[in-house]
Amino acid sequence: METIIGVAAGILTSISMLPQLIKVIKEKDVENLSPYMIAILLTGVSLWVVYGVMLLEWPIILSNAFSVLVNATLLTCYVLFRESR
């Protein structure tokens, strides 16, 4: 049961990052994005992956590994679009 809740939670928090990513890629505008937020979040979700591995909880591992990917992409976009001004 907790796995179902965990997977649902993981899918939702993962999906929630996609509109932001799509918006940034589409508009090539990172004005209102905070790079600090992305950097700290990247460190945080990486630690959640470690935590998930320690507890052997797959919902935690998978959703946070996905977050690492999204945030790394977002940070790359920030650097790229920021420089293009």
Added chain:
Amino acid sequence: METIIGVAAGILTSISMLPQLIKVIKEKDVENLSPYMIAILLTGVSLWVVYGVMLLEWPIILSNAFSVLVNATLLTCYVLFRESR
């Protein structure tokens, strides 16, 4: 040990939301924010709280409860600043 990692991860992912919130409150500009992201994230972190309660893992419960608060505030800001145009 996993509690330490979990708490560190929780603090980082919680802190990461604050610059975004401060930025939005300071600039009163929600242009680049995605309201869908905030709404889905709010549902997601609420489910993470339920998941944390089921596993009785305090790092999960506390950090996600904090995220619920931040995202609820962010959504309120979105509605307020959006309407003020």
